[in-house]
Every structure is written in C-alpha cells, then in structure tokens.
Amino acid sequence: MENENKVSYAEVVVDVPATPTDRPFDYRIPTTLQDAVQVGSRVQVPFGSQRRIGYVTRIKSNCDFSRVRSIIQVMDVMPPLTEELVELGDWIADEYMCHRISALQAMVPAVLRGKYQKLVSLTENAQAADFSASPSLYTRLKKSSLDWEEVCKLPDVRLSWLREWVQQGKIQIEMKIHDRVTEKKVRYVSAIEPSQLLQIISTLPERNKKQRQILQFFIDKPEPIPLKQLLIEVNTTRSTITKCVEENWLFWEERQENRNPYANVEILQTKPLLLTKEQQLVYSQIERNLFTPHSETILLHGVTGSGKTELYLQAIAKVLDKQQEAIVLVPEISLTPQMVERFKGRFGDQVAVLHSGLSHGEKYDEWRKIREGHCSVAIGARSAIFAPFTRLGLIIIDEEHESSYKQEDHPKYHARAVAQWRAKHHGATLLLGSATPAMESYYQAENGEYRLLELSERVQGRPFPAIELVDMRNELRQGNRSMFSKSLQRELQRCIERGEQAVLFLNRRGFSTFVMCRACGETIDCPHCEITLTYHRTNDTLRCHYCGYATQLPSTCPKCESPHIRHFGTGTQRVEEELLRHFPQWRIIRMDVDTTTRKGSHQKLLGAFGRHEADILLGTQMIAKGLDFPLVTLVGVITADTMLHLPDFRSAERTFQLLTQVSGRAGRHQQPGKVVIQSYSLDHYSIRRVADQNWSEFYKEEYDTRKKLLYPPFCGLVQLLFTHPDQIKLLQITGQIAGELRSALGQQIQILGPVPAMIPRIKDRYRIQILLKFPEEVELIGQIKKKLREIQERSNDKHLRIIIDRDGHFHIPEKLYI
DNA sequence: GAAGCTCACGTT
DNA sequence: ACGTGAGCTTCC
Numbered sequence: 001m002e003n004e005n006k007v008s009y010a011e012v013v014v015d016v017p018a019t020p021t022d023r024p025f026d027y028r029i030p031t032t033l034q035d036a037v038q039v040g041s042r043v044q045v046p047f048g049s050q051r052r053i054g055y056v057t058r059i060k061s062n063c064d065f066s067r068v069r070s071i072i073q074v075m076d077v078m079p080p081l082t083e084e085l086v087e088l089g090d091w092i093a094d095e096y097m098c099h100r101i102s103a104l105q106a107m108v109p110a111v112l113r114g115k116y117q118k119l120v121s122l123t124e125n126a127q128a129a130d131f132s133a134s135p136s137l138y139t140r141l142k143k144s145s146l147d148w149e150e151v152c153k154l155p156d157v158r159l160s161w162l163r164e165w166v167q168q169g170k171i172q173i174e175m176k177i178h179d180r181v182t183e184k185k186v187r188y189v190s191a192i193e194p195s196q197l198l199q200i201i202s203t204l205p206e207r208n209k210k211q212r213q214i215l216q217f218f219i220d221k222p223e224p225i226p227l228k229q230l231l232i233e234v235n236t237t238r239s240t241i242t243k244c245v246e247e248n249w250l251f252w253e254e255r256q257e258n259r260n261p262y263a264n265v266e267i268l269q270t271k272p273l274l275l276t277k278e279q280q281l282v283y284s285q286i287e288r289n290l291f292t293p294h295s296e297t298i299l300l301h302g303v304t305g306s307g308k309t310e311l312y313l314q315a316i317a318k319v320l321d322k323q324q325e326a327i328v329l330v331p332e333i334s335l336t337p338q339m340v341e342r343f344k345g346r347f348g349d350q351v352a353v354l355h356s357g358l359s360h361g362e363k364y365d366e367w368r369k370i371r372e373g374h375c376s377v378a379i380g381a382r383s384a385i386f387a388p389f390t391r392l393g394l395i396i397i398d399e400e401h402e403s404s405y406k407q408e409d410h411p412k413y414h415a416r417a418v419a420q421w422r423a424k425h426h427g428a429t430l431l432l433g434s435a436t437p438a439m440e441s442y443y444q445a446e447n448g449e450y451r452l453l454e455l456s457e458r459v460q461g462r463p464f465p466a467i468e469l470v471d472m473r474n475e476l477r478q479g480n481r482s483m484f485s486k487s488l489q490r491e492l493q494r495c496i497e498r499g500e501q502a503v504l505f506l507n508r509r510g511f512s513t514f515v516m517c518r519a520c521g522e523t524i525d526c527p528h529c530e531i532t533l534t535y536h537r538t539n540d541t542l543r544c545h546y547c548g549y550a551t552q553l554p555s556t557c558p559k560c561e562s563p564h565i566r567h568f569g570t571g572t573q574r575v576e577e578e579l580l581r582h583f584p585q586w587r588i589i590r591m592d593v594d595t596t597t598r599k600g601s602h603q604k605l606l607g608a609f610g611r612h613e614a615d616i617l618l619g620t621q622m623i624a625k626g627l628d629f630p631l632v633t634l635v636g637v638i639t640a641d642t643m644l645h646l647p648d649f650r651s652a653e654r655t656f657q658l659l660t661q662v663s664g665r666a667g668r669h670q671q672p673g674k675v676v677i678q679s680y681s682l683d684h685y686s687i688r689r690v691a692d693q694n695w696s697e698f699y700k701e702e703y704d705t706r707k708k709l710l711y712p713p714f715c716g717l718v719q720l721l722f723t724h725p726d727q728i729k730l731l732q733i734t735g736q737i738a739g740e741l742r743s744a745l746g747q748q749i750q751i752l753g754p755v756p757a758m759i760p761r762i763k764d765r766y767r768i769q770i771l772l773k774f775p776e777e778v779e780l781i782g783q784i785k786k787k788l789r790e791i792q793e794r795s796n797d798k799h800l801r802i803i804i805d806r807d808g809h810f811h812i813p814e815k816l817y818i
Numbered sequence: 819g820a821a822g823c824t825c826a827c828g829t830t
Numbered sequence: 831a832c833g834t835g836a837g838c839t840t841c842c
Binding site: 819820821822823824825826827828829830 | 831832833834835839
C-alpha cells in the first residue's frame with residue numbers, strides 16, 4: 001500500500017460534557033489501528049492525566065498540534081456511529097445548544113456509555129511503615145484494591161498524602177474504563193470424533209448407562225449442542241456431563257449469542273390485507289412519494305380504526321423491495337405488543353425492536369442487528385429515530401402528536417425534528433400518522449409544508465362507539481358522593497353481565513404517592529430538589545423522583561410531631577377499593593407504576609386481561625395506547641378534567657387527544673362500544689368535541705384560541721432554563737440576562753420572566769427560567785442562540801448552565817400563563 | 819470532569 | 831519553610 005507509512009490523525013470528541021472540552025482534540029492513529037479507526041469509532045484516548053472514551057469525528061492526514069498523543073484502543077468492531085449520525089450530532093448540538101458529546105451519547109445504546117472507575121492499590125515496594133499515619137488504609141489495601149471514593153472517605157486519609165504516596169511509588173491509581181458491553185454467552189457441548197466415541201463406549205462398563213447414552217447421542221448427532229438442550233434430550237444432569245468433560249470425551253464451548261426477546265413468542269406470519277377504496281387512494285399517494293428522490297413529509301390524518309397500520313406495513317414492504325430501510329416510531333412501545341406482533345408477523349427477522357421493556361443488553365443486541373445490516377426495519381420508541389441505518393427510505397411516526405416524542409432531559413430534542421433532518425439527508429419520506437394530529441402539524445399541512453392525506457372511514461364499516469358525557473356536579477347534587485356516577489355503575493354492571501370487558505381510565509395528575517401530615521398539612525420534600533418525595537411501600541422509604549435521595553418514612557411529623565402522618569395511596573388503588581366495595585365479585589386488574597415496575601409485568605397483566613381472566617382493567621395514561629381487545633365494549637373515564645387544568649397551553653389539545661384515544665379502545669371488533677366520560681367541565685369545547693367525535697370542529701376552536709392568545713403555531717415559544725448551585729448568583733445573572741435580551745431583542749421578542757422553574761431546585765442546583773415568545777414568521781432563534789453563547793462566554797461562570805427548550809413541550813408556570 | 823497548578827493564608 | 835484548601839487553566 002502506498003500510504004502504509006503515512007501517518008494519519010483523528011479528531012476525537014472526548015467524553016467530558018463541559019464548555020472548554022466541547023471541541024475535537026487531535027490524536028495520532030497508530031499504524032496498528034489504521035484500519036480500525038473510522039469516523040464514528042468509539043476510542044480510548046489519553047486526556048491530561050486520565051484515560052477517556054471519545055468518538056472520532058474526522059480523519060485527516062496532517063495535524064498542527066506539536067504534542068499529539070496516540071489513540072490507545074478502538075472499542076468496537078464496528079463504529080457505533082455512521083458518518084451521517086456524526087453529522088446529525090453537530091446539528092443537534094447546535095439546534096438544542098448542547099455539548100457535542102451529549103448529542104453523540106444520545107444516539108447510541110446505554111451500554112456504550114462508558115463507566116469510569118478509579119482504583120487505588122498498593123505497589124510491591126509498599127511497607128507497613130510507610131503508612132503509619134493511616135494504618136486502616138494499609139490494612140484494607142493489603143487485602144484488595146479499593147475504590148477511590150472509598151479511600152477518600154477513610155477518616156485518617158489526606159488527599160495530599162495520597163498524592164505523595166503516588167509520587168513515591170507506594171500506591172498506584174488506575175483508571176479503569178468499564179465497557180458495559182456484554183455479549184450473551186451460551187454454553188455449548190461438543191464431542192471428539194464419533195469413531196473414538198464408539199471405541200470408548202465399548203470399553204465402558206455396562207452400569208455407566210447414562211454416560212454411554214450421552215456418547216451415543218454425539219455419535220448420532222456429532223455437532224455442538226447447547227448444554228441446556230442436551231440436558232433435556234438425554235434427560236441427565238449437569239454433573240454427568242461434567243464427568244464426561246473431565247474424561248476429555250466432551251468439551252465445553254462458549255458461544256456468543258444474540259439475545260432474542262421474542263424467541264419464545266410465537267408469531268404468525270400475516271399477509272397484506274386487501275385495502276379499502278379510501279385506503280387504496282391514500283396508499284397510492286404514499287407510494288408515489290417513496291419513488292421521488294427528494295424528501296417529503298406526509299401527514300396522515302386517519303380516524304381511529306381506519307387502518308393506518310396496514311398502510312404502514314404495505315409502505316414498508318415497498319421500501320424493502322427497493323433495498324432500503326425503514327424506521328417506525330411508536331409511543332412507549334412496550335405497551336403495544338399487538339403492534340410489534342403485526343410488524344414481526346409481516347417482516348419476521350427483518351425487524352429490530354427497541355423498546356423500554358428490554359434490558360440494556362437486549363437493546364444493544366437489537367441495535368447491533370441494525371448496525372451490522374441484519375435488519376431493515378426498526379420499530380421503537382423515541383430513541384429509535386437514531387437507528388444506524390445507511391439507506392433509509394421511510395420514517396413513520398405513529399401517533400405523531402404524542403408528547404413522548406419529546407426528550408425530557410438534555411438534549412431536549414423532538415423525534416419529529418430529528419426525523420425531518422434524517423429524512424432530508426436520505427431523501428426519504430417522513431410519514432406522520434395520527435387520529436388527532438398535533439396543532440402544529442396540521443397547521444403545517446394546511447400551509448402546504450406537509451402533504452395532507454385523510455382517512456375518514458373505519459375499515460369494515462365498524463360503527464363509532466357511543467359516547468355519553470356525565471356531569472359529575474349533578475351526581476353530587478343528587479347525593480351521589482361516590483367516584484362512580486349512576487350511569488357508569490349501570491353500564492359496568494350490564495357490560496359484565498353480558499360477559500364482556502371494561503376498561504376504566506383514571507387520568508391522574510402528578511405524582512400520587514406522597515406523604516402528608518393530617519394534623520398540620522406538612523409534606524416531606526427532598527432536601528436537594530424541593531420536590532415532594534414519593535412513598536415506596538416495598539421498604540417503607542421516601543424517595544426523590546429526581547435525584548434518588550432516599551430516607552426512612554418518619555413515624556411522626558417533622559414539623560408538629562403529630563403521629564398522624566400518612567401516605568396517600570395511588571388514585572388507582574382507591575378506585576379499586578371502592579369498586580370492590582360495591583361489587584366484590586368483579587375481577588379487576590390494576591395497572592399503574594406499582595404493579596408494572598417489574599420487567600415484563602405489562603405484558604403479563606395485559607395477557608391475563610386478554611385471556612378474560614378479569615372483567616375490568618383499571619389504569620392510568622399507560623393503558624390508553626394501542627390496547628386492542630375484542631371483548632372490551634365499555635370504556636369509562638373517571639374524571640376527564642384533571643388534565644384540562646394543567647398550566648400548559650396544550651392542555652385542551654392533550655385532553656382531547658387522550659380522551660379520543662381512550663374512546664377508541666371500545667368496541668373495536670364485533671360488539672358495538674360504549675364510552676362513559678365523567679367530568680366537572682361539561683361546557684369545555686375539548687370535552688364537548690370528544691363526545692361529538694368532531695375533530696375538525698375541535699381543531700377550529702383550538703386554532704382560534706391559540707391565535708387569540710398568541711400561542712404556537714402562531715408564535716415561536718422558547719424556554720430558557722438557567723441552573724446554578726448559588727441561588728443569589730443565579731438571580732443576579734438571570735436578571736442581567738433578561739435585561740440584556742430585552743434591550744437587544746425586546747422589539748421583536750416578548751420576554752417573560754425570570755421566574756423560578758416549575759421545580760425550583762434539582763440536585764442542589766437552583767433553576768430559573770425565562771420564556772421567549774415571538775412572531776412565528778421571524779427567524780429569531782439564530783439571534784437568540786448567538787446572544788446566549790455570547791452571554792455564557794462573557795459571564796465566565798462555569799457553574800452556570802443554560803438549557804434551551806425549543807419545541808414548546810414544557811409546562812408554563814401559572815405566573816406566566818396568559 | 820478532574821488533575822495539577824498557583825496563590826493566599828495559617829501553622830510550626 | 832511548609833501544609834492546606836480554593837480557584838483557575840488545561841487537556842490534543
């Protein structure tokens with residue numbers, strides 16, 4: 001090769017999310033790693049006095065830096081990131097103002113995010129006498145090496161002493177990079193030549209029956225077999241096999257195996273269904289789009305039950321025909337096993353499934369199938385948008401209005417925006433599907449930015465369910481103080497008497513299991529985060545939802561010392577209790593955070609309900625999505641209003657979407673469905689329109705409201721969140737920033753705040769927010785970002801963190817609600 | 819993010 | 831003169 005002795009260099013973005021390190025560093029690529037290092041590779045590099053993980057973002061043949069060091073190691077056989085994803089990382093970092101490394105980390109499976117461990121150990125020339133000042137350290141290190149953190153915690157240890165001992169060569173400090181990548185190993189058993197086995201059998205005494213049987217097994221089938229399977233087939237125990245291994249007749253063999261979470265699930269192959277006339281019309285439009293070289297976004301607005309999924313499946317089949325790949329995003333996929341089954345049923349092993357119910361290892365294996373080109377369809381929740389495909393032809397976002405497509409923590413990307421970028425990059429089609437599109441999506445469609453396709457008929461002419469609104473104020477007036485209206489009770493009874501099933505839906509606000517003193521009303525908050533602690537029944541502890549702080553449940557109130565301190569059970573629990581009081585004979589399955597934390601418990605509970613092992617499924621938001629059970633003919637909503645009054649400009653839209661979705665769960669098959677919605681706000685258009693099942697009327701009313709109050713899509717809305725460990729300093733800085741923004745951009749931008757963020761402190765960092773509202777036609781984001789970068793640089797306060805939230809999916813504090 | 823440096827302050 | 835902790839720079 002010509003460039004054999006030519007040195008090349010790599011630009012590496014190092015795993016340190018801080019402003020001064022938010023740029024590539026140059027490293028020499030050792031000749032031995034020449035082939036292995038590529039753009040997107042995950043590498044280990046020396047960084048100062050430490051070792052760190054980083055990603056290669058560029059490869060070049062020269063380097064200006066005089067003291068370059070070399071890459072130590074490449075960590076994966078295949079680079080985890082493609083060149084496209086590295087480029088996408090730049091876009092995300094810029095768009096959401098985050099460090100480049102954070103953007104890159106967001107795109108890879110969790111196991112690839114390295115864990116660092118600092119280990120302290122004694123060297124050979126360490127003597128007990130050297131540690132006369134800290135005998136405890138010596139005795140403990142004598143036994144084994146210790147974690148740095150633990151060493152620092154020892155009472156008789158000083159940092160400076162440690163430093164000195166390192167210099168004297170008495171102790172050593174190692175940085176271990178734990179690669180959390182684990183590949184599942186399966187133990188196989190193999191055997192020596194059959195002819196030799198035959199010989200051995202002939203020498204074995206008659207009474208070694210099992211051993212003879214095992215050897216005979218390998219004579220018949222000489223190929224290696226998983227140990228587990230062998231034990232079953234010859235009906236023996238592990239120790240008998242071990243014996244044979246010790247005799248050198250058989251051998252252990254470790255084989256790497258992909259975990260397959262769906263290995264034990266039998267999935268029936270399905271054939272494309274015949275499309276209705278309306279579906280056919282829509283499909284031909286989508287298909288035409290798949291063959292245009294440039295990217296286009298399609299908004300598919302189809303009523304519940306109009307057969308959107310079948311269209312997705314057929315569009316994907318077309319894409320696969322063209323040797324291209326497809327991503328399907330669904331909200332919270334673990335909750336919709338039926339959906340996965342449909343995809344697996346149509347495309348079999350070509351489908352990789354990435355959902356939150358999988359372990360980190362399982363997720364990694366699914367992801368690798370994509371990276372290594374063994375799969376062409378990825379189906380998953382939000383983060384599946386980063387599936388490392390190289391020939392993307394189609395991206396589908398089902399239920400595109402769902403808020404779960406917005407990443408809650410930094411970088412706060414919206415999967416829809418990322419999808420748009422990727423679709424454009426590949427010239428692929430982006431298909432957004434929903435029965436209740438997001439306001440901004442529909443607005444884009446009306447403006448001709450998206451192509452709008454509509455499905456207004458249900459397949460097989462199934463009727464829409466009948467929706468009954470119940471005014472709960474009336475119930476109270478009539479002396480019914482239960483949480484079940486007369487009407488809902490009656491419907492439940494009828495439904496169950498008919499041998500059908502019901503779903504009860506409790507729309508709950510916030511975190512429900514908290515502790516309160518009944519005497520003085522005191523609640524117990526996290527000392528670092530100013531958020532109410534959540535009660536955990538399992539070990540009687542209180543935990544912080546944000547930082548993990550845990551404490552024992554006190555027996556008396558810390559404020560007034562009253563013993564009447566109680567935790568308030570989850571809403572669903574109370575509903576269940578009341579139901580059982582009225583109707584003790586009903587079988588109820590309750591689904592909420594308490595009953596579904598264990599892996600696979602979702603499927604278990606849903607499975608049981610599907611087999612009609614219960615009459616009623618009772619749950620929160622989580623049961624709203626994608627359930628499809630033929631026997632369900634009744635859906636009840638206990639209180640429709642809880643969501644309506646959240647301080648969020650989207651609350652009306654969210655309520656409508658949620659209620660529509662829940663209603664869609666009733667009567668999807670032969671029996672007609674019935675929906676009972678209980679509410680205290682019957683006059684609100686969002687609840688009215690659900691009952692009418694009139695989306696376009698809702699859209700009009702919401703459109704007018706947004707326009708009048710100036711909210712998206714009629715304005716740009718950006719939330720700036722500033723965090724700092726020092727409250728006073730943060731107040732000063734944010735005040736200054738607001739002033740500066742006002743004088744620089746105040747003409748065009750409305751600046752609201754600064755005010756304390758919804759959670760004013762998390763992990764000992766105070767949080768203040770400023771909201772920016774501006775006319776949508778002006779592209780001001782660029783100017784805002786420029787100004788912020790300027791401020792951050794000038795303030796020179798490395799404790800100050802600025803987080804920008806661009807897609808308007810955040811709560812607006814009541815103070816700012818206009 | 820964290821090691822390693824400088825610098826100011828306090829101790830012997 | 832030296833130990834100690836706090837702030838600041840640097841990392842290729």
